[in-house]
Amino acid sequence: MGGAQLFNRATQPISLTPSGERFRQVAEDVLRRLYQGREDSRRIGDASLHTIRFSATHSLSLNFFPGWLRKIETKSHTFNTRLDTVQFKECIQMLLRGDCHFVLSYTHSAIPMNLSSDNFVGKVVLRDRLVPVTLPDSSGQPIDRLPGTEDEPVHYLAYSETSAIGQVVEQLIANMGEPVHLNRVFVSHMAAVLKPMSSEGRGTAWLPESHIQTDLAEGSLVLAGDEKWFIPIDIRLIRSKDPLPLTSEEFWSLIETDEDSDWG
Numbered sequence: 001m002g003g004a005q006l007f008n009r010a011t012q013p014i015s016l017t018p019s020g021e022r023f024r025q026v027a028e029d030v031l032r033r034l035y036q037g038r039e040d041s042r043r044i045g046d047a048s049l050h051t052i053r054f055s056a057t058h059s060l061s062l063n064f065f066p067g068w069l070r071k072i073e074t075k076s077h078t079f080n081t082r083l084d085t086v087q088f089k090e091c092i093q094m095l096l097r098g099d100c101h102f103v104l105s106y107t108h109s110a111i112p113m114n115l116s117s118d119n120f121v122g123k124v125v126l127r128d129r130l131v132p133v134t135l136p137d138s139s140g141q142p143i144d145r146l147p148g149t150e151d152e153p154v155h156y157l158a159y160s161e162t163s164a165i166g167q168v169v170e171q172l173i174a175n176m177g178e179p180v181h182l183n184r185v186f187v188s189h190m191a192a193v194l195k196p197m198s199s200e201g202r203g204t205a206w207l208p209e210s211h212i213q214t215d216l217a218e219g220s221l222v223l224a225g226d227e228k229w230f231i232p233i234d235i236r237l238i239r240s241k242d243p244l245p246l247t248s249e250e251f252w253s254l255i256e257t258d259e260d261s262d263w264g
């Protein structure tokens with residue numbers, strides 16, 4: 001409407017010109033959209049206050065989070081939740097940026113959390129173990145047995161360098177105090193990938209015991225070593241010490257273990 005006359009000042013009262021009438025329709029539409037956008041933003045903001053935002057690694061998202069959340073909700077009510085499934089380092093970054101209320105993570109002394117105990121706190125939600133498992137042979141014995149030999153090394157299904165669990169397993173292997181003969185035949189950052197590979201007879205993987213209890217009970221997977229190859233590891237729910245929205249604080253209060261910042 002650049003340069004167009006919008007008002008007819010020759011009339012009393014002042015009226016709109018044809019160009020002004022057209023502009024009025026545009027202006028009303030803009031205002032309508034503005035008010036609608038403001039209302040939508042308000043609703044989204046209200047919803048976000050009542051939505052608990054989690055981040056977790058793929059393995060915990062797939063194998064732990066759904067059942068754990070259901071157990072928590074049986075103590076209270078169903079919560080609105082959002083789960084972002086990303087790699088370990090991004091989980092930590094999301095917490096540092098305030099993009100999530102909680103991180104659900106494995107913790108162990110070999111996993112650098114890079115979270116200050118002055119600013120962050122956690123609660124243990126499960127004490128687990130990483131155990132080496134492999135496919136059994138026809139007599140029920142493991143097709144691979146740790147520590148392996150030079151002539152017959154263990155076929156090793158390894159975690160990638162970006163995996164927090166992988167750092168824990170590599171520390172165990174490095175500190176065994178005896179030769180460990182491994183042939184690294186496969187690498188993935190996901191336990192959910194290593195498990196079926198082991199079930200297909202491709203080798204030995206260290207998997208969270210909580211994920212494979214049924215497989216061990218049924219004998220579809222068997223231990224590839226005794227307890228000296230087991231690695232205690234915790235699952236923690238971690239948050240900032242700053243106040244969270246009321247719904248998130250309510251959820252936190254339902255976790256009955258003590259608060260700590262002992263990431264190991």
